[in-house]
Amino acid sequence: MSARRGTIGGHTYEFPTLVELMAKATPARSGDVLAGCAAESAEERVAAQTLLADLPLTTFLDEQVVGYDEDDVTRLILDTHDRAAFAPVASLTVGEFRDRLLAWAAAGDEAAISALAPGLTPEMVAATSKLMRNADLVAVGRRTRVVTGLRSTLGLPGRLTSRLQPNHPTDDPLGVTASVVDGLLSGCGDAVIGINPATDSPARTVALLELADEVITRYGIPTQSCVLAHVTTTLRALEAGAPVDLVFQSVAGTQPANRGFGVTLDLLAEARAGALALGRGTVGSNVTYFETGQGSALSADAHRGVGGRPVDQQTLEARAYAVARQFAPLLVNTVVGFIGPEYLYDGKQVLRAGLEDHFCGKLLGLPMGVDVCYTNHAEVDGDDTDSLMLLLGAAGVTFLIAVPGADDVMLHYQSLSFSDVLTTRSVLGLRPAPEFEAWLARMDLLDDDGRVRELTADAPAARALLAAASG
């Protein structure tokens, strides 16, 4: 392969490999500066984007960003590539593909866009996203349909679901239950009741699984639970006969980064088989849940590609989706502002990354959600998360994560609140998952317009659920 050169503004820029071309075409973010792969000027970035636009999509089948022989994620991507699904766009360049997607999106041709997924590689999708503005990412994301299900159906048009995240610093059963009840009374939890355990102890994980199962069973809630323990811990919980709805794991876009997470593809397959065997679904059989986030490979010093060159964090993030889609997930979300300002510095970078991740995940066939969040040392606040949640709602995001009062008291960061989910639904005319919406109605938690009531504590539903939280 030879270096690619592009001239803009009288300067000629040279990009020795596809790795540099992808990195320098990436909209600005702190993580790529930290990795030493970001464009050094605004013009260099556009020069890279201009060259990228003229690359045939097939380039990514012949030329790797991370080597085939060195990395099992690359092997997974190329070995599972579906030529038939790729055929409708096989003759296009990256720029032409962007144009085609936007034309399909404007025409509302969801079938054409959504059928491409097995024929697209993460690198193709990442490259395309680098040529898109935020509104392009929204417009195409909105018309990419991915429907999954276990005990609720996710991803249907006009729906916005939520993960209820009831974390507690010591996994106290009453404390967790109080947050679960608060979220349910606020119309949240239709994607999953997903608890991050404070420790990775198998006994604690089993206890939390039983607690969530008890609430779901007792009130007949059409949703699923998940304790976000390491996959090896979930395997032990499965062996112990615990009520495991979903196998969770954080995944990343390179083999060394996944090794850093302590996971292999075989381990994920084994755990998925274990959960499938329990047959706990009613409307579907998607039994895995993955979290990702830009910067995870860099933070593990596992971000290098061909020739040892640093790969940009957005391309690596898209590669993580190839891992996730291998296991037919119910849910996938990027945790977009959690990792810190050295990866995404401010509200503009977090907003951009959230929309990119949603677009790339959806286009690759994932039921994509987002943890819209920030830490206190990033230049991000509630106004920024409001903007991202509303744009994601417009983009048809599968689910948003919500915690009581936007404050996760265990993981010490800020996410969205339950009321933020209600705001996004009402501003954009979105509704909960159909099964969960019917349950809310049965519990008399909806008013005549289908909105979640502002409860008084003596309402029957409130009394019933509050009983769960009294110790």
Place this chain on the structure above:
Amino acid sequence: MNSALDAPLPPGDDPWAVLRAATRARVALGRTGDALPTARELEFRAAHAAARDAVHQPLDPALVRGRLPGVELLEVHSAAPDRATYLQRPDLGRQLAPGTVLPRAEADLAVVIADGLSPRAVHEHAAELTTALLDRLPGWTVAPFVLAHQARVALGDAVGEALGARAVVVLIGERPGLSSVDSLGVYLTWDPRPGRADSERNCVSNVRPPHGLSYAQAADTVAALLAAARELGASGVVLKDEGPALPAGTG
């Protein structure tokens, strides 16, 4: 688990109190339409503002010196020239600014007081914790204290090496949370030199009386760790923590 579900509602006028009593999470905030009521919104903003200010308040050497009278205190800067760079370039926060010169002390211990992500934690707790720690280290020779601006934990490796110390203790402001803006962390590294891995350090976190660890508790633990590190000639995962890193109930 069944007891959590089957217990009756407690008596009282406000059933929502059940939720609030069960967790420190911000439950049962109420709503106005689909949004938070004004008072709850302002409470959240106040907590976030305190955390933001804790991150961005500059380290004030006079405040630290005032609480350590008669103590020799050197000042260094990392290679991160300002707060914005510091937040985006952790690699620069681990290196001394070019041209930094420190005197050879050939001491048993170097103590680095570093702003980290909460200068406020340093202002409020560093001097008292340092004093409590030295009280527990009779017989140890200690290099002049070093106050470090725009510093990450690993800057202590460069400082410790330059001073010629056998061990370094870094007291550093931890990332502020909404409910804890002034937590100080303590990191101990035996035979400090640049390139040490995090697994070669021991950490005592959440020093923040009265809500977190007390100075005495933290100093006891660090002193015990130092003694064990001297015995073993190493720190980190090879070193067993002889005392509790966190008191019960601080979570």
